[in-house]
Each structure stands twice: as C-alpha cells, then as structure tokens.
Amino acid sequence: MKVVAGVAGAAAAGAVVVPAVAVVGAAANAPRLPGRPPGSDDGWRTVARWEQLAVGTPLQAHVIGAEVDAWNVSPDRRLGTVWLLRGGEGPETLRALSAVCPHLGCLIDHTERGFVCPCHNSDFSARGAALRGPSPRSMDPIEARVRDGRVEVRWARFRLGGAERIREEG
Amino acid sequence: MTSPSRWRSFLEERTGLPSALGRAVDVAVPGGPRWRRVFGASLSALLLLEAVTGAAMMTVYSPSTTAAWSSTWYLETVLPWGRLVRGIHHFGMHAIVALLVLHLVQVVLDRASRKPRELNHLLGLALGGLVLFAAMTGFPLAWDQRGYWVSRIEIGIIGSVPVLGTSLQRLLVGGAHFGQFTLTRFHTLHVWLVPLLLLLGVRAHIAMVRRHGLKGDAGRGDPQARWWPGQAARDAVAALLSVAVVTWMARRWGAPLDAPADPASHFPAVPTWFFSPLSQLLRYFPGPRQVIGTMIIPGALTTFLALLPWIDRSESRWRRALVLSPLLLAGLGAVALGVQQRRGLAKPAFVRSLREAQHTAWRARRLARAGIPPEGPLEMVRNDPAVRPGELFAQHCGTCHAVRGLSQQRKGPRLDGFGSREWATAFVVWPDHPELMGTTEIHDMSGQRRRLRDEGVRAVAEWLYSRGYEPGESAPDAALVAAGETIYRRRCTTCHQGEGDTSETEAADRDAPNLDAWGSRAYIRAQMLNPGARENYGERNHMPRFHDRMNERDLTMVVDFTRSLRTRPAPAVMEQPAEPPTP
Numbered sequence: 219m220k221v222v223a224g225v226a227g228a229a230a231a232g233a234v235v236v237p238a239v240a241v242v243g244a245a246a247n248a249p250r251l252p253g254r255p256p257g258s259d260d261g262w263r264t265v266a267r268w269e270q271l272a273v274g275t276p277l278q279a280h281v282i283g284a285e286v287d288a289w290n291v292s293p294d295r296r297l298g299t300v301w302l303l304r305g306g307e308g309p310e311t312l313r314a315l316s317a318v319c320p321h322l323g324c325l326i327d328h329t330e331r332g333f334v335c336p337c338h339n340s341d342f343s344a345r346g347a348a349l350r351g352p353s354p355r356s357m358d359p360i361e362a363r364v365r366d367g368r369v370e371v372r373w374a375r376f377r378l379g380g381a382e383r384i385r386e387e388g
Numbered sequence: 389m390t391s392p393s394r395w396r397s398f399l400e401e402r403t404g405l406p407s408a409l410g411r412a413v414d415v416a417v418p419g420g421p422r423w424r425r426v427f428g429a430s431l432s433a434l435l436l437l438e439a440v441t442g443a444a445m446m447t448v449y450s451p452s453t454t455a456a457w458s459s460t461w462y463l464e465t466v467l468p469w470g471r472l473v474r475g476i477h478h479f480g481m482h483a484i485v486a487l488l489v490l491h492l493v494q495v496v497l498d499r500a501s502r503k504p505r506e507l508n509h510l511l512g513l514a515l516g517g518l519v520l521f522a523a524m525t526g527f528p529l530a531w532d533q534r535g536y537w538v539s540r541i542e543i544g545i546i547g548s549v550p551v552l553g554t555s556l557q558r559l560l561v562g563g564a565h566f567g568q569f570t571l572t573r574f575h576t577l578h579v580w581l582v583p584l585l586l587l588l589g590v591r592a593h594i595a596m597v598r599r600h601g602l603k604g605d606a607g608r609g610d611p612q613a614r615w616w617p618g619q620a621a622r623d624a625v626a627a628l629l630s631v632a633v634v635t636w637m638a639r640r641w642g643a644p645l646d647a648p649a650d651p652a653s654h655f656p657a658v659p660t661w662f663f664s665p666l667s668q669l670l671r672y673f674p675g676p677r678q679v680i681g682t683m684i685i686p687g688a689l690t691t692f693l694a695l696l697p698w699i700d701r702s703e704s705r706w707r708r709a710l711v712l713s714p715l716l717l718a719g720l721g722a723v724a725l726g727v728q729q730r731r732g733l734a735k736p737a738f739v740r741s742l743r744e745a746q747h748t749a750w751r752a753r754r755l756a757r758a759g760i761p762p763e764g765p766l767e768m769v770r771n772d773p774a775v776r777p778g779e780l781f782a783q784h785c786g787t788c789h790a791v792r793g794l795s796q797q798r799k800g801p802r803l804d805g806f807g808s809r810e811w812a813t814a815f816v817v818w819p820d821h822p823e824l825m826g827t828t829e830i831h832d833m834s835g836q837r838r839r840l841r842d843e844g845v846r847a848v849a850e851w852l853y854s855r856g857y858e859p860g861e862s863a864p865d866a867a868l869v870a871a872g873e874t875i876y877r878r879r880c881t882t883c884h885q886g887e888g889d890t891s892e893t894e895a896a897d898r899d900a901p902n903l904d905a906w907g908s909r910a911y912i913r914a915q916m917l918n919p920g921a922r923e924n925y926g927e928r929n930h931m932p933r934f935h936d937r938m939n940e941r942d943l944t945m946v947v948d949f950t951r952s953l954r955t956r957p958a959p960a961v962m963e964q965p966a967e968p969p970t971p
Contacts, residue, residue: 248563267932287453288568294939296652322544325654379548386564
C-alpha cells in the first residue's frame, strides 16, 4: 500500500510537472516559425551603393529587414548597424564590421581617433582591431559583397563579453 | 450573555476561529514592545500592498512587445487612479528594499539570528533575494527604454556566471535575444512564481517567529509580555506610516515611463539605487575579471551573512564589533560605490543623451494620445511626423543636398526654399552658383538676367512657383504668371521639355527637364524615382534612383518633407552681381 501511494503520487506529480517544465525549456530555444524554415531567406540585405563608399572614410549603414520575434514578424525593422570600409578600387576591397561593441553591445562611433565605443571607451583601429579599453576582442566582421553596384551584407550577432567570437543563432 | 460573546461561542463551536486568532496574536515579546521591532510588520504590509496594486494593474496590463508599453501608458495617463496605483506599486518596491535593509540591521544588532533562529535567518535572507528578483523581473514589464536596457545589462551579468551562466540566461530571456519571450517569462515570474514563493516563505518566516517568540530584551521589562496589544499597536502604526509615505511619493512623483523600448537606440541606462553599488563595482573589474565584481564579492558577502548566527556568538561588545566590522565596511563600501556612480551621471555626454531620451519619451507620450497603431509604440515613435521625415531626408538626400540643420553636403543644389519664388529666381539668375548646380556636372544653362531682364525673371519665377502651388499657400499673381508662362514657352523651351512650346525647336533637341509641374509633389516624386528619365535630367543625371531604396510610406514622407522646404529661406543668390561670371 505504501509503495502504491508513493509510486502513484510521484507519477501523478511527474505527469503534471514534466510537460510544464518542458514547454518552458522549449521556448528558451526560440523555435522557428514553420512558414520560415532555415534557408528560406539567404540573409543578404542591401545597405548602400558601392559608389557611396570612399576609400579611407567608413560609412555607417543600417541593416533593414523583417524582424522575427516569437510569433511577431515586423517588416522594415532596423536589425543592426554596420560600418562599411572601402580599401581601394575594386569591390573585393570591401569590408563590413558590426557596429555592436563586443563588450556590452553599445553602438560604436567613428571619430577622428578611429572607432570608439562611447559607453566604456573601448578604442579600435581604423580596421576594427581592439586597441584599448574593456572590449574583449576586435570588432566583429560581417559578411559583405557587391552585387550590381549594391553593397549587401549578411547580418549576424555575436555573443557579448567573451574573447571568443561565437555567433548567436535565432 | 451579551450578544458579542454569543456570536463568539457560535463561531468557536463551528470554526474554532476565535481561539485560533487568539493563539495567532499570542506571541512572546520578552521585555515588552519596542519601536525598533516594527520593520517585519511593515514589510508584510507593503508586500500585501504590492499584491493588491499588482493584481489591480494586471486587469489593464498586456504582456506583449507591441502592447506592454501601450497598456502601461494607458494605465498611467488615461485611466483615473491608474497613475496612483502604479506609483504605489513602484515606490512600494523601493520602500520594501529600504525596510529590508533596516530589518536586517535590527536583526544583526539584536542578535536575533542566533540559536534557535538560525534557519529563520537563512529563510529571511532567501526572502530578501526573492524580493530583489521580484524587483528585477518587474522592471522591464513596461517595456520602456530604461526597463529594457537595465534588464539587458542585468541579464548580461547573469550570463557572466561561470558554467551555468549562458543556459540560465537563455532560460530567463527565452532564447538568445531580448524580445517577446523575455516579456512573457519575466511577467510569469513577476506575477505568479515569485509572489507564490514569497507568500509561502513569509508564512513560514512568521510561523517560526511565533514559535520562537520575538527576540526580546532578556532581563529588562516584563519577561512575560505579549505581542498583543503593545507591539501590535506599534506595528500597525509603522505599517500605516509606510503605506502613507509610499502613497505620498506615488502622488508626488508617480512611476516613471520612458519612451518605448528600442533595441537599435543608444540609451543611457542607469540601474535602480539598490543595484547601483553592484553596477559601479563592475567598472573596476573589466573583461575576464568581471566575475570578481559579479560573483565573488557579492557571494562572499552573502555567505558571511548566512553564516552570521555561527560566527557572531560572543556577548562581549568588543568581540562583536570586530566580528561585525566586515558588514559595516561592506555597508560603507556600498554607499561609496552608489555615490560614485551618481557622480558619474553628471558628465556632459551623459546629461545630453539623457535629455534626448527624455525628449523622445515626451514625444512618445504625446503621440500616444491619438492612439497607438497595432504594430506597437516603437513604430509609432519611429514614424513620428515631427522627426521621421527629417531623418529619412538626412539619410537619403542629405548625403548630397544641403539643408540647414540636416546636412552640409554640396554635391547637389541646396534645397532650402526649393519650390519658392526666391529659389526659382536664384536659379534663373545664376544656375551655376555653388549652392545650386555649381558643384554638379551639369552646366548647360547660363544666367538669364541679361536676357530676360529683372521683370522677365520675376514673371518666370512667379510662373514656376505657380506650378507647385497648393491652396492655403501664398497665392501666385495671375497676371505675372500669365506673363511668365508666355516668356517661358517662347524663350525657355528651346531647351526645356514640356507642353505649349512656341519657340519652334525640334522636340529631339529639347533635352532639359520638363518644368511644367516644378516644385509639386508629383515633380519631386518623379525626380526621386527616376532622375535619369528623359523628362528629367536624362543622360547627364548623376543623382541615384530611389525607387528600390524606400517603401511607399517613407517615399511619401520624404516627398512631403522636401515640398515643405519651400517655406524656408532660399540661397541668397540675388545679392550677387547682376551678371555672374561665365564658367
């Protein structure tokens, strides 16, 4: 009798708790919407035109696209901000850096001293290498290309605060 | 038998309530009532206050990224009593944290954590942690700028916890990024799980107090004294006072509501006063040493407090001063860190960004008065008709065109006053002026003042102005317009395209822009969509096409904004000599 009481009680409690905990845990993995499977969008977004870029002068550009957050899909949202660098004549000299500071995620400015994060004074070189301040790593590179005169980037976010560069999925 | 005692025995027989109540208040207070023991009761009263005001707010609040700010704003601004209830909930939380500190100080000084109360002391510390967690989970629920950014930093700190940090962070946030799931999770924790745990914990805390009696003053006063009525009266007065102060603060200041949370913005995030020592501590431990500030120092302090009943066992005043000195130092350190942080807020850059944030918040509350669109308050602020068109113009047009206050670029004509008589006059007189076409690669038109004379220039400018005229603006002079049109159709259409040409030029030779709708919304739109069309600048054009760069709503905003520039002063070209130098 004691065993029956114990086992039945534990089973009943488990039947209630397990699915409840599982659903809370599942949402932590931010499942994708079924109508937007992986690969349904190649991620390339136009941010500028090649002719707008001048050698030696970084251009700040916003990545605009649809933001998916749980069940909400908001078109024309600012997904992020990049700095575009043109190294020379050809489109192969294009480089894009995320404007998100790897330290705590503030937006990096460009001043006469180079790239500077205004929040905690992290300094970066003209090519984005960390020089001084609390940033644990250099500015994060973003995939970029030129297509028919359009500068396109593939926006990505990276985990903040660590020396290792880990791409955040979802 | 009097009637109250009959009722009493009636209830006693059936429910046992009266004697249960009697036992509930029969708590030993050796040495009699003291004012310094009222903090526990005040805390209970304020926790109840939070539960009541919180439940009231839940009837309005909607935990969604598109509705959280809106429903909070509605509660705060539109609903009668809403501001007071929200203010009480807000300041109630501040008062609870302050009273917790006082309660802890009283317990430590009165040796009230010692045997047999060690476990109740530990429970009390856990309850204190729960209260801070309740404050933390409640903070971003309005989904305004400050709540959002402060939470992001707090969650970032949790992420720095070794080993478990990242999983804990994902579990709390509901994925990798702050968003909808963060809100629903924080909401569930704040209104259900944490209050439930607090309720059970406080019940157990009070039950143990009853079991042990209050830690009184042994050897002084009446050793048999009871909680009822002396201490009860003091507790009640203190509770009333706490509630009164909280209500007064709520009425006086109300709870803050910033602009809607904007992940793409810069926001000068400042933590609440009781988290600011911790936040300041982090500044001294950057990078990999961060864990010292987030984990090691706070962890050591908590461990010390938890072990206090076993550490602080001496009755000697001096020994106790020595044992408790780390707590005093920690307290002083916390105050110093807090002060240091507030001083950092006086920096000009910080003050400036704070002022900008306040302005955005003011605009948001202002715009909300006309209703908030279903896409949410952030879209509402982004499309603020007082700000957005200028931003779009600066972003898309300001890279070449100068407009005072927005851009100083000089790759195309200055657009201040574009569409006005003055701008038209300036152009007809001196098209190659550096403020007009001078810096472009189009130099086909020369100044027309000598050819048309001042009266002719005036008439043509009046006609050009009439092309984009809309009712409600300064009306064009009909006679002047007619004269101007006659001149234009004969003398300007040798180059300019358009209807009614009387110059007898071959259509194929006319390749300058068609000005028949000059300055109108249609003209501006056509120029933006396809400036290289034959009707516009044709092959000489260098202006980019905007047909694929903006959606229809943004395009309309920029067109309207550009047209609104006609009320601004045009470039002062007339002050130049009558005949400009030929290039």
